[in-house]
Amino acid sequence: MNLPVIQTQSGSADDSASSDRRHLLNLSLAELQQWLVDHGEPKFRGKQIFGWVYEKRVSQFDQMSDLPKKLREKLDQEFIVFGAREAAVQTSRDGTDKLLVRLADGGEVECVLLRGGNRRSICVSSQVGCAMGCVFCASGLDGVDRNLTRGEIIEQMLRLQARLDDGERLSHIVMMGMGEPLANLEQVLGALEIAKSADGLGISPRRITISTVGLPPAIDRLAKNGVPYNLAVSLHAPNEELRNQLVPVNHKIGINAVLAAADRYFESSGRRLTFEYVLLGGVNDAAEHARELAGILKSRNVLLNVIPYNPVEGLPYHTPSRHSIADFRQILESAGVNVMFRQRKGDEIDAACGQLRRNRATQPEA
Structure with missing residues (x-):
């Protein structure tokens, strides 16, 4: 709740x-x-x-x-200039702003502004919904409606920028909102081209991250683009069987193909890879999972970003215990894995991606 x-x-x-x-x-x-x-x-x-x-x-x-x-x-x-409208805005005590943006055709997407120290980071959507089917994610519960255009992606950035005080600037962009960015690669790259341009938002590619569940052909196309964006691969499991359960699209790809594509991206871009791992209580947070994960990652130049789960109403997953989190971390660090546990923000708002849109959809209009 x-x-x-x-x-x-x-x-x-x-x-x-x-x-x-x-x-x-x-x-x-x-x-x-x-x-x-x-x-x-x-x-x-x-x-x-x-x-x-x-x-x-x-x-x-x-x-x-x-x-x-x-x-x-x-x-x-x-x-x-703006073709959508803000259907809802939520602001948490820690300064996190979450917008529900209603597009011209009625579709809705979410985007987030996070404030921390000198950083002003934004998380932006690339699709209305998502087709990847991650079982714990609110974004894909109703599937995908369509890709966003370049302008619809940029408009999210500008709407979040407009919430900054005078003198503040956006510092980081993460394509980690609703949707799979690499399934809409052309429009995402078009938006990021303007985001990084001195005539646009002027944000260095080294401060722009593209998140993906791992689509190897699209990862290779991204590498050929030649711009050294950061790549974050949503792994969520250390073995084939569990990843098939949590990320159904993995059935068609396989974890080894995802890792190999990520390795190729590192070789091409020189940018250290990030692997995302949503920690689900009683599902993928056991000591054996941590040891398997360490075995996969310890020989790679990566950062492992562990994200304790934000519960979504109607889904049977929960945040792991503090004890499980501490044990998971200790095993990874002892194995020499460079690991960071993400600080949760916006806990008192609809923090999980897709949650605000879904909750609003079940409420009658005022």
């Missing part, structure tokens, strides 16, 4: 959500510049527009004061 929500906010639909205008955030800088040239405008206006959107956090064309009025009117007739 979730503790009381600190803040929940529902929004009314933006006028732009039902508009036939194009989503500006789907355009790269080069595409916007070409549109400007085609409409008799100088190319340099593209960087001005990007500056207003990505640096100055403006979402209305009439606020772009250094653009000619006629150009602002043209842009307003052709484009929208």
Whole structure:
């Protein structure tokens, strides 16, 4: 059961959500510049527009004061900056903000802003729902509806950025929200290209992480892309039998193929791999699991990120005991595995990915 929500906010639909205008955030800088040239405008206006959107956090064309009025009117007739709306906002005592974003077609996704020290990290979705079927995850309980566009991914980033105070900047991006990013690789890479660009959000690829359950052909395509993003592989089990139970798509892939693809990515990118392991009480948290996991990882240059489970209403999984967590950690560290246990944030809100969307879906509209 979730503790009381600190803040929940529902929004009314933006006028732009039902508009036939194009989503500006789907355009790269080069595409916007070409549109400007085609409409008799100088190319340099593209960087001005990007500056207003990505640096100055403006979402209305009439606020772009250094653009000619006629150009602002043209842009307003052709484009929208934000095409979705915030259906709900939850804020926890530790400063974690979670947004439920309702897309123009009615689909909903979640994204999160996490504050910790000087870090301002965001977790962003790539699909409406998820097809991977991880049995403990709220995101995939109803399957996948569709991939997000580049603009829909970027809009999540900008909506979270807008929640920062003046002078604060986003520092890290994690593609670890709803959906499997590598199943929507083209649109994800398009969004991250703008996120890392000096004309966009200006975030170093070394501070951008793409999470995956492990789709070897897509991991290889990501490696060929040549940008050294961090790769986080959601392992969740140390052996074939248990991973087949927890991550059903593993039946078609196999844990060895996932590990081999991850190794190839490391060789190509030079970036240390991260393996994610959601710790489920009484399921994958036994000492034997820790020893098996150590055997797989100790010879690899990896960080193991262990995540104690956030319970989801209606699912039969629970957070492991403190004793189990301590024993699991001790076995891994004694084997020389570089391990980090993630600090849980947002415990008093719908913290698990997909949980806010699912809980809202079962509640009548106010």
